[in-house]
Amino acid sequence: MVTRPLWEAAKGRFDFDHVEVTREHGLEAYFNEADFSGYDRVIADTNLRRLGKRYQCLKRAPGLVIFDHDVCQNNVPTSEWYRRYPAVLRDLEKARIIVSGASLAQQLRDEGIDACFLPKGYDGTTISDLGLERTIASAFVGRVKNKVYKRRKRFLLRQEKLGKLQLLRAEPGEPYNRLLNSIRVFVSADIGFNEYMIKNFEAMAAGCVLLAWRQPALEQQELGFVENENVVLYDSEPELHEKLQWLHENPEKAGAIARSGQHLVSEKHTWACRAAAFPDLLAPDIKIAPTPNWRDRIRLLGAGK
Numbered sequence: 001m002v003t004r005p006l007w008e009a010a011k012g013r014f015d016f017d018h019v020e021v022t023r024e025h026g027l028e029a030y031f032n033e034a035d036f037s038g039y040d041r042v043i044a045d046t047n048l049r050r051l052g053k054r055y056q057c058l059k060r061a062p063g064l065v066i067f068d069h070d071v072c073q074n075n076v077p078t079s080e081w082y083r084r085y086p087a088v089l090r091d092l093e094k095a096r097i098i099v100s101g102a103s104l105a106q107q108l109r110d111e112g113i114d115a116c117f118l119p120k121g122y123d124g125t126t127i128s129d130l131g132l133e134r135t136i137a138s139a140f141v142g143r144v145k146n147k148v149y150k151r152r153k154r155f156l157l158r159q160e161k162l163g164k165l166q167l168l169r170a171e172p173g174e175p176y177n178r179l180l181n182s183i184r185v186f187v188s189a190d191i192g193f194n195e196y197m198i199k200n201f202e203a204m205a206a207g208c209v210l211l212a213w214r215q216p217a218l219e220q221q222e223l224g225f226v227e228n229e230n231v232v233l234y235d236s237e238p239e240l241h242e243k244l245q246w247l248h249e250n251p252e253k254a255g256a257i258a259r260s261g262q263h264l265v266s267e268k269h270t271w272a273c274r275a276a277a278f279p280d281l282l283a284p285d286i287k288i289a290p291t292p293n294w295r296d297r298i299r300l301l302g303a304g305k
Helices: 003-009 022-031 048-060 071-075 085-092 101-109 147-161 174-180 198-205 217-223 237-248 249-268 272-280 295-302
Strands: 042-045 066-068 096-100 115-116 136-141 166-167 183-186 210-213 232-234
Touching: 003 071, 003 272, 022 042, 022 048, 048 096, 048 295, 066 085, 071 085, 071 096, 071 101, 085 096, 085 101, 085 198, 085 295, 101 115, 136 174, 147 166, 174 183, 174 198, 183 198, 183 237, 198 210, 198 249, 210 249, 217 249, 232 237, 237 249
Parallel strands: 042 066, 066 096, 096 115, 136 166, 136 183, 183 210, 210 232
Antiparallel strands: none
């Protein structure tokens, strides 16, 4: 579970009982049988999209807080859950959703949803700069096959064909960290998500220069991303090519950006940092969402099995 380091760090921040359920149908069984009396908050670290229609089991939990970093798919047309999340959250009636995009949180609040923002983070115990020789000029490490990554896939495959970068894969943990440590410029292409994915933070932590698809200004502001100071940003193919060339021709400046980025994420964007922010997100009273309308009812019909 990618967020396990978050909950390990949270043990030192607030008092909670932790139950780990590995599959969505197991979560349904647990919520249907559990005794939640005596708890102020019940936090469900779950993927609503994978939970599908079983999300209704969550209604049994008082003080429900859902932690779901895939809600960005609400605005991705290729996702099966495109524009479905507000309908589900209104159907849950009284629940807080913690999402990883500042713009997304504001959008949901505008729709009457109790939403707050907690960015994605990275595991500072796994990813670090090992001081290795960086033999790969520019690359992306990760998957592109999922249909929600359609625009990312098309864009990155074209850049690979043009010889601008390499598309690489690695096993999690040490092999992944060592591969990141061999890359000078990590090219991120979170096109259409309006927020920064975990790989951005991991690449910066490993000492890469992050060359990332430019997200809404609010995202940079909230994360402390400053263009050409701790990150390099682009929003078109010509700009990507221009920035890649500039970085390769200015290694000293590229190194300074990488070091500044690494300092930023190690100080502010580990899962331990996120754990420190969690209590303030839990404390306020949870607001009741508006009653689902007829459009919501139609969208709920397609909310998975």
